[in-house]
Amino acid sequence: MGGRLVLLVACLVAPLLLAGAAHGHPWGGLFPQFYDHSCPRAKEIVRSVVARAVARETRMAASLVRLHFHDCFVKGCDASVLLDNSTGIVSEKGSNPNKNSLRGFEVVDEIKAALEAACPGTVSCADVLALAARDSTVLVGGPSWDVPLGRRDSLGASIQGSNNDIPAPNNTLPTIVTKFKRQGLDVVDVVALSGAHTIGLSRCTSFRQRLYNQTGNGAADATLDVSYAARLRQGCPRSGGDGNLFPLDLATPARFDNLYFKNILGGRGLLSSDEVLLTKSAETAALVKAYAADVDLFFRHFAQSMVKMGNISPLTGAQGEVRKNCRRLNGNHY
Numbered sequence: 001m002g003g004r005l006v007l008l009v010a011c012l013v014a015p016l017l018l019a020g021a022a023h024g025h026p027w028g029g030l031f032p033q034f035y036d037h038s039c040p041r042a043k044e045i046v047r048s049v050v051a052r053a054v055a056r057e058t059r060m061a062a063s064l065v066r067l068h069f070h071d072c073f074v075k076g077c078d079a080s081v082l083l084d085n086s087t088g089i090v091s092e093k094g095s096n097p098n099k100n101s102l103r104g105f106e107v108v109d110e111i112k113a114a115l116e117a118a119c120p121g122t123v124s125c126a127d128v129l130a131l132a133a134r135d136s137t138v139l140v141g142g143p144s145w146d147v148p149l150g151r152r153d154s155l156g157a158s159i160q161g162s163n164n165d166i167p168a169p170n171n172t173l174p175t176i177v178t179k180f181k182r183q184g185l186d187v188v189d190v191v192a193l194s195g196a197h198t199i200g201l202s203r204c205t206s207f208r209q210r211l212y213n214q215t216g217n218g219a220a221d222a223t224l225d226v227s228y229a230a231r232l233r234q235g236c237p238r239s240g241g242d243g244n245l246f247p248l249d250l251a252t253p254a255r256f257d258n259l260y261f262k263n264i265l266g267g268r269g270l271l272s273s274d275e276v277l278l279t280k281s282a283e284t285a286a287l288v289k290a291y292a293a294d295v296d297l298f299f300r301h302f303a304q305s306m307v308k309m310g311n312i313s314p315l316t317g318a319q320g321e322v323r324k325n326c327r328r329l330n331g332n333h334y
Helices: 002-022 042-056 059-072 105-118 125-139 159-165 173-182 187-198 208-212 226-235 259-265 272-279 282-293 295-310
Strands: 201-203 245-247
Touching (some): 042 059, 042 125, 059 125, 105 125, 125 295, 208 226, 259 282, 272 282
16 A cells, blocks of 8 residues: 555645646746656766866866856856857857856867767756756865756857846946846845855956056055055066966865955955955945855855856746757757
């Protein structure tokens, strides 16, 4: 009787779960078990390819987290950022925030090829980005979270959205907060997700103005630690060296921890968008101090904010498609 009862309960609950997913499910129709039957090894496949990539180059962890972020902030988490130029598509890869900067596309290709071999036409590129961001975070010492799945891939891209909607390193704090709020994200999400800058590198061109001409008067940013600024100037001249790379977290650039927030408190946040979290708002400053004091709080909030960000306007059900190759559409949709 026990087996039949379990089966009966399962039959009753399953439609409720599906109904919940469609109506008021906390993740808007996405759920972590989405591929459990259609591609049982999906998560394992993604994790193993990401692990190999991060073992080859630690920086790739930050690159894959950023790829998910730059995808979600433009038309939602729909893998539009992965599309190359083609007839009718102007790739987001050529936008100001992404050009010569966004990376990790080859790793996504590698993941997708492995998934296609195991479960053809099943796992979306958008879900690959969400899983790769989580796995990357864990591999360099950060928190884990259940990734809601079931996103589908876009049939287009928006270079205009990419240019306008992604927060920039020199944006004012109100502009950054507004760009987050447009996506349904709040001030806690702004500060928690900025904490992704505990890993990765940034180009000289992203912070040069802080070293030489922050307010237009030819002076360095007064909130920048003097000795830190001097070190930065050695590798980031007034002109040239645009692509010279610097760690976003001076102390532990390859480890996901809360030292990013401690650096900000010491005037050693690299980007203007990092430092303004402390200097331009009591609300964001309180969060910077809280995360600097309590790594567990930061990890908890970061995980929650990543799930929220991953739920920005997903395509679900019959919307969009599941691309076979993340760089191009499956067929002619024009």
